[in-house]
Amino acid sequence: MNPVLIRGGRVVDPSQRMDAVADVLLVDGRVARVGQGIDAPEGAETIDASGLVVTPGLVDVHVHLREPGQEHKETIRTGARAAAAGGFTTVVAMPNTDPPIDDPAAVGFVLAEGMRSGGARVFPTGCITMRQQGEQLTEFGELINAGAVAVTDDGKPVVSGGMLRMALEYALTFDLPVAVHEEDPTLARKGTMNEGIVASRLGLTGIPNAAEDVMIARDLVLAELTGARLHVQHVSTRLGVQLIREAKARGVRVTAEATPHHFTLTDAAVEAYRTDAKMNPPLRSEADRDAVRQGVRDGTLDVIATDHAPHHYDEKEQAFEDAPFGIVGLETALGLTYTELVATGLIDLPTMVERMSCAPARAMKLDGMGSLAEGSLADVTIMDVRAEWTVNPASFLSMSRNTPFTGRALRCRAVRTLVGGRTVWRETQAG
Numbered sequence: 001m002n003p004v005l006i007r008g009g010r011v012v013d014p015s016q017r018m019d020a021v022a023d024v025l026l027v028d029g030r031v032a033r034v035g036q037g038i039d040a041p042e043g044a045e046t047i048d049a050s051g052l053v054v055t056p057g058l059v060d061v062h063v064h065l066r067e068p069g070q071e072h073k074e075t076i077r078t079g080a081r082a083a084a085a086g087g088f089t090t091v092v093a094m095p096n097t098d099p100p101i102d103d104p105a106a107v108g109f110v111l112a113e114g115m116r117s118g119g120a121r122v123f124p125t126g127c128i129t130m131r132q133q134g135e136q137l138t139e140f141g142e143l144i145n146a147g148a149v150a151v152t153d154d155g156k157p158v159v160s161g162g163m164l165r166m167a168l169e170y171a172l173t174f175d176l177p178v179a180v181h182e183e184d185p186t187l188a189r190k191g192t193m194n195e196g197i198v199a200s201r202l203g204l205t206g207i208p209n210a211a212e213d214v215m216i217a218r219d220l221v222l223a224e225l226t227g228a229r230l231h232v233q234h235v236s237t238r239l240g241v242q243l244i245r246e247a248k249a250r251g252v253r254v255t256a257e258a259t260p261h262h263f264t265l266t267d268a269a270v271e272a273y274r275t276d277a278k279m280n281p282p283l284r285s286e287a288d289r290d291a292v293r294q295g296v297r298d299g300t301l302d303v304i305a306t307d308h309a310p311h312h313y314d315e316k317e318q319a320f321e322d323a324p325f326g327i328v329g330l331e332t333a334l335g336l337t338y339t340e341l342v343a344t345g346l347i348d349l350p351t352m353v354e355r356m357s358c359a360p361a362r363a364m365k366l367d368g369m370g371s372l373a374e375g376s377l378a379d380v381t382i383m384d385v386r387a388e389w390t391v392n393p394a395s396f397l398s399m400s401r402n403t404p405f406t407g408r409a410l411r412c413r414a415v416r417t418l419v420g421g422r423t424v425w426r427e428t429q430a431g
């Protein structure tokens with residue numbers, strides 16, 4: 001593979017506290033040098049990045065790739081390519097497939113398919129409990145040896161506190177992150193949207209904030225008790241953010257996600273029974289949305305993750321109560337984050353890169369990712385922060401189109417994505 005020289009871009013790399021116009025030289029799949037006026041080595045491909053922003057490749061630690069079992073929604077290949085189109089060089093795949101990823105062979109399958117995808121790198125996770133049934137722990141050591149970077153029962157909570165305590169203690173022996181979907185099913189009942197005035201008007205059963213809050217509180221206590229690494233997924237509530245903030249202040253080892261939809265929308269988006277605004281946890285109140293934004297700003301929510309949850313058109317066409325939870329996110333996350341948080345002045349560009357690349361790589365202990373320091377993997381996102389575009393699901397590389405952001409005007413998009421020094425996505429003139 002020829003060396004690649006990315007010339008004259010604004011290099012934003014919070015891992016080195018760097019924000020300056022510079023060149024980036026990639027050799028043999030690694031970052032060889034970052035600096036001013038680097039000469040192109042023999043045979044190098046040169047990319048003109050003047051006027052563009054060059055960052056360590058974006059990392060999404062929460063995506064659903066649906067393979068095996070639901071390949072009509074997404075495959076590992078299409079998901080990894082959609083990720084690359086969204087500027088992501090690495091994604092972490094959730095194990096709630098059919099069957100769930102709960103043994104080393106299944107983990108190995110996801111890893112191998114990811115390597116063949118020609119898109120973003122794909123790192124598997126394994127279930128916390130066999131078949132995600134909450135009764136028997138999986139073999140964490142074997143899952144790790146097969147390539148799992150974390151364990152999670154995402155899609156479902158770990159209902160038993162005793163079971164999660166055991167999982168955390170077991171995970172601690174490997175320093176393995178345990179990612180949790182926070183929902184008390186006895187409080188969420190059969191709810192389909194946020195509990196509140198919109199749900200009352202629509203006649204839909206609500207999911208109260210408390211369903212999430214009590215589980216976040218419980219799991220922070222258990223993380224403190226065990227000393228294990230807890231990763232709280234898709235935080236949507238005001239109190240949830242506050243509990244995590246306080247736990248971090250006490251020194252609990254916790255990382256936490258904010259999704260673009262939870263910091264952008266409220267449950268008002270569900271009006272008219274729009275199933276493309278149905279997800280779990282649900283869109284909540286303005287106070288909750290604002291708290292999620294503040295959490296991203298102050299780093300309580302250190303990771304922005306999409307929870308990319310593709311579903312087929314026919315399934316989302318059902319009555320609101322029957323439609324599945326979840327929306328796609330890989331191809332809108334960068335634009336939404338820039339438009340909602342950076343363009344509004346809430347956070348600056350380096351903080352965006354920190355939350356979308358450096359921090360997620362650290363949370364999942366992804367070596368060589370989330371940084372352009374010399375010797376890091378040559379995973380690079382080149383973005384045009386001035387680009388103005390409109391969300392058009394028909395142009396998604398994802399197999400699914402279930403997004404509440406259709407027609408939304410956004411700023412900033414990835415124009416080129418490199419993984420290991422190889423261009424895996426490039427915006428064409430026509431696109």
Ligand SMILES: NC(=O)N[C@@H](CC(=O)O)C(=O)O
Nearest residue numbers: 064154155279280309325326
């Ligand atoms: N977020 C969702 O609404 N849906 C996810 C499951 C999950 O992340 O809990 C899915 O797998 O479809």
Ligand SMILES: [Zn+2]
Nearest residue numbers: 154155181280
């Ligand atoms: Zn979840």
Ligand SMILES: [Zn+2]
Nearest residue numbers: 094154155307
């Ligand atoms: Zn999820």
